[in-house]
Amino acid sequence: MSLRQHKIAVIAGDGIGIEVTAAALNVLKAVEARLGTFRLVFDEFDYGSARYKATGAYAPEGWLDHLATSDAILFGAVGDPDVPDHISLWELILPMRQRFQQYVNVRPSSVLPGIAPHATAAAVAGLNWVFVRENTEGEYSGQGGRTHVGSTLEVATDVAVFTRGGVERCMRYAFEVARSRERKLLTVVTKSNAQRYGLVLWDEVAASVAMDFPDVKWDKMLVDAMTVRMVQKPHSLDTIVATNLHGDILTDLAAALSGSIGIAHSSSLDPTRANPSMFEPVHGAAFDIMGRNIANPVAAMFSAAEMLRWIGEEEAAVLVERAATQSICGGQVTCDLGGKLSTVEVTRVVCQMVERL
Amino acid sequence: MSLRQHKIAVIAGDGIGIEVTAAALNVLKAVEARLGTFRLVFDEFDYGSARYKATGAYAPEGWLDHLATSDAILFGAVGDPDVPDHISLWELILPMRQRFQQYVNVRPSSVLPGIAPHATAAAVAGLNWVFVRENTEGEYSGQGGRTHVGSTLEVATDVAVFTRGGVERCMRYAFEVARSRERKLLTVVTKSNAQRYGLVLWDEVAASVAMDFPDVKWDKMLVDAMTVRMVQKPHSLDTIVATNLHGDILTDLAAALSGSIGIAHSSSLDPTRANPSMFEPVHGAAFDIMGRNIANPVAAMFSAAEMLRWIGEEEAAVLVERAATQSICGGQVTCDLGGKLSTVEVTRVVCQMVERL
Ligand SMILES: CC(C)[C@H](C(=O)O)[C@@H](O)C(=O)O
Ligand SMILES: CC(C)[C@H](C(=O)O)[C@@H](O)C(=O)O
Numbered sequence: 179m180s181l182r183q184h185k186i187a188v189i190a191g192d193g194i195g196i197e198v199t200a201a202a203l204n205v206l207k208a209v210e211a212r213l214g215t216f217r218l219v220f221d222e223f224d225y226g227s228a229r230y231k232a233t234g235a236y237a238p239e240g241w242l243d244h245l246a247t248s249d250a251i252l253f254g255a256v257g258d259p260d261v262p263d264h265i266s267l268w269e270l271i272l273p274m275r276q277r278f279q280q281y282v283n284v285r286p287s288s289v290l291p292g293i294a295p296h297a298t299a300a301a302v303a304g305l306n307w308v309f310v311r312e313n314t315e316g317e318y319s320g321q322g323g324r325t326h327v328g329s330t331l332e333v334a335t336d337v338a339v340f341t342r343g344g345v346e347r348c349m350r351y352a353f354e355v356a357r358s359r360e361r362k363l364l365t366v367v368t369k370s371n372a373q374r375y376g377l378v379l380w381d382e383v384a385a386s387v388a389m390d391f392p393d394v395k396w397d398k399m400l401v402d403a404m405t406v407r408m409v410q411k412p413h414s415l416d417t418i419v420a421t422n423l424h425g426d427i428l429t430d431l432a433a434a435l436s437g438s439i440g441i442a443h444s445s446s447l448d449p450t451r452a453n454p455s456m457f458e459p460v461h462g463a464a465f466d467i468m469g470r471n472i473a474n475p476v477a478a479m480f481s482a483a484e485m486l487r488w489i490g491e492e493e494a495a496v497l498v499e500r501a502a503t504q505s506i507c508g509g510q511v512t513c514d515l516g517g518k519l520s521t522v523e524v525t526r527v528v529c530q531m532v533e534r535l
Numbered sequence: 536m537s538l539r540q541h542k543i544a545v546i547a548g549d550g551i552g553i554e555v556t557a558a559a560l561n562v563l564k565a566v567e568a569r570l571g572t573f574r575l576v577f578d579e580f581d582y583g584s585a586r587y588k589a590t591g592a593y594a595p596e597g598w599l600d601h602l603a604t605s606d607a608i609l610f611g612a613v614g615d616p617d618v619p620d621h622i623s624l625w626e627l628i629l630p631m632r633q634r635f636q637q638y639v640n641v642r643p644s645s646v647l648p649g650i651a652p653h654a655t656a657a658a659v660a661g662l663n664w665v666f667v668r669e670n671t672e673g674e675y676s677g678q679g680g681r682t683h684v685g686s687t688l689e690v691a692t693d694v695a696v697f698t699r700g701g702v703e704r705c706m707r708y709a710f711e712v713a714r715s716r717e718r719k720l721l722t723v724v725t726k727s728n729a730q731r732y733g734l735v736l737w738d739e740v741a742a743s744v745a746m747d748f749p750d751v752k753w754d755k756m757l758v759d760a761m762t763v764r765m766v767q768k769p770h771s772l773d774t775i776v777a778t779n780l781h782g783d784i785l786t787d788l789a790a791a792l793s794g795s796i797g798i799a800h801s802s803s804l805d806p807t808r809a810n811p812s813m814f815e816p817v818h819g820a821a822f823d824i825m826g827r828n829i830a831n832p833v834a835a836m837f838s839a840a841e842m843l844r845w846i847g848e849e850e851a852a853v854l855v856e857r858a859a860t861q862s863i864c865g866g867q868v869t870c871d872l873g874g875k876l877s878t879v880e881v882t883r884v885v886c887q888m889v890e891r892l
Contacts, residue, residue: 257728262727262735263727263728263757264727264728264729264730264731264734264735266728267728267729268731272729317695317729317730318729320731322694322695322730322731322732322733323732324732324735324736326699329699330699330700331699332698332699332736333696333697333698333699334696334697334698334732334733334735334736335694335695335696335697335732335733336694336695336697336730336731336732336733336734337679337692337693337694337695338674338679338692338693338694338695339690339691339692340690340691340692340693341689341690341691342683342686342687342688342689342690343687369780369783370619370620370621371614371620371621371623371624372621372624372629372674372675372779372780372783373621373674373679373693373780374621374625374677374679374693375679375680375681375691375692375693376679376691376692376693377621377693378619378621378681378691379681379689379691400620401783401784402783402784402786402787403787403819405762405784405785405787405788405791406787406788406790406791406796409788409791409792410791422729423726423729423730423780424784426726426729426758426759427758427759427762427781427784428762429759430759430760430762430763431762431763431766431788433763434762434763434766434767435766439763462760
């Protein structure tokens with residue numbers, strides 16, 4: 179019998195991205211060996227800030243075409259104290275999201291059983307949200323510029339660009355996610371009171387797409403009031419859709435409220451499957467803790483599990499998720515969750531569980 | 536002896552704005568009577584959504600010129616379920632902030648002694664922040680538009696406009712606030728990784744203004760990571776400066792983390808004093824509870840106190856703040872803080888305290 183084969187592009191990137199991606203690869207290899215039903219072919223790329231500092235470019239000419247041939251992309255983190263963020267990100271992660279039309283960024287947040295004692299005081303028991311963040315346009319369209327640079331006359335602009343098609347495909351995806359979940363409840367985040375063009379279009383598209391989903395209950399929340407609701411009435415929320423920037427902010431808050439940013443993962447999806455989708459932790463390169471073998475690898479493992487699910491390996495995905503969740507329930511965790519284990523030790527524990535489960 | 540006299544424009548606006556502004560006026564009258572050292576001349580305006588629905592305009596021709604002659608503006612809230620928010624706000628509150636060059640919006644957040652038992656689980660003891668929000672430009676500049684409206688080709692843009700002068704005056708104010716506080720600690724919120732023009736200017740201005748404040752420790756935080764820090768390391772923060780939209784979102788979160796949005800107040804200041812400044816609760820018109828005599832009037836009272844301070848009546852300001860704080864400590868509060876009193880009853884309690892303190 180010939181094995182199902184999947185070509186996975188791996189970009190570990192910078193900082194703790196390197197450590198947690200190595201951990202995720204180990205877990206992927208463990209689950210591949212354990213099940214023996216598929217093969218993962220890893221293509222590892224050294225794109226990142228070290229390469230930039232050595233060669234002047236984050237990635238070689240034609241890198242996006244190269245990545246386009248993979249079945250999925252596993253990403254670590256990017257960012258470097260020596261490189262302005264707006265360079266590092268516009269060289270690597272934002273072009274991927276745009277070029278590969280990864281128009282939704284899906285970020286589930288839930289408080290894992292067993293995490294409560296280790297998590298922040300603010301962690302809310304039973305919280306169970308899925309955020310769908312628009313991922314290719316809006317405030318991240320990259321348009322804008324600076325005039326009279328450095329002079330007192332200087333003006334700088336960032337243009338948030340919303341297209342009807344871009345908003346609609348994201349909104350439709352969000353309604354579908356809401357429909358697939360038990361509560362069938364969607365909250366559309368907006369700020370159309372202040373942002374009176376793009377966000378008004380956003381509201382209009384929400385209302386029109388909603389007509390195709392009569393079984394989904396939906397409401398609208400201003401992004402500012404949304405933070406209050408997340409803190410004060412977390413159980414009133416289920417599926418949430420937001421623009422690129424609003425989603426960026428709210429999903430970090432969600433990660434904090436669900437106990438640790440060290441376990442939050444994120445999928446940048448092209449639901450049409452015309453292009454590879456990308457799977458990454460919500461956290462960044464975290465230079466303050468890099469190289470110390472203390473980064474929490476669980477977000478990267480959950481990202482890898484979500485990738486397995488996306489490429490059709492549901493059984494493997496479930497195994498990885500169960501193993502990582504059990505290590506947390508058992509208190510075998512890194513210091514951000516109040517534990518004493520290193521990155522490598524947590525990885526070993528999870529790999530062993532994958533082998534035995 | 537002739538009394539100091541202050542001309543106060545009062546715009547109660549919509550929804551619970553009307554109820555809480557009435558409460559604040561009662562407290563102002565009580566403190567005026569109690570001290571007898573100054574006189575407040577109130578100019579009450581019916582600007583708001585009811586007027587719009589009746590006449591087609593939120594305010595009569597020339598209203599801004601009219602307000603310009605006042606010493607301060609006390610504002611309630613605006614917004615109406617029958618009027619799209621982008622109309623109501625761009626007709627009333629946003630033009631005031633811009634025309635009167637109220638370029639900083641100052642929002643203190645602290646957990647009042649005595650509030651803990653009534654507040655949300657997330658309320659953080661000892662939290663004590665001051666937010667300085669840019670209030671006249673950035674994401675709220677109002678520029679942008681829609682092309683191909685309603686067609687599949689539609690594109691809508693919102694242009695965030697940052698001027699060097701606009702950023703600098705706000706940043707300088709924030710450094711001054713930080714300097715005036717015990718910890719001398721400023722966090723500059725940014726998102727220059729994604730918004731690579733205006734927010735890069737923002738960062739550059741922060742670095743250059745900082746040179747004039749060697750005694751202030753400052754750091755930078757990305758807006759998304761900032762939400763995590765507010766939840767997980769609240770005591771690491773003191774003074775915070777943010778753009779118009781970032782500040783809008785983060786101050787609502789701050790209000791939630793400090794126990795209740797019903798006590799958070801906001802000052803839109805023109806520090807040059809060339810124009811009147813405006814004092815308002817952070818909360819909105821809240822139609823869901825309007826007319827039920829349950830809205831928390833304390834945010835409006837704190838706004839009134841801050842207004843008294845701004846016009847030079849420090850003694851009166853302190854009296855109002857002490858009275859409102861004592862009503863909270865004594866549990867004489869509205870239902871949002873777990874109490875049983877109505878808006879009118881809380882107001883009566885605070886007025887009596889003002890008389891006796
Ligand atoms: C690294 C940064 C550009 C990115 C974003 O803002 O989208 C990150 O915060 C995220 O949420 O994935
Ligand atoms: C009402 C609205 C326009 C306003 C804002 O976004 O500034 C409000 O949320 C605030 O924070 O004062």
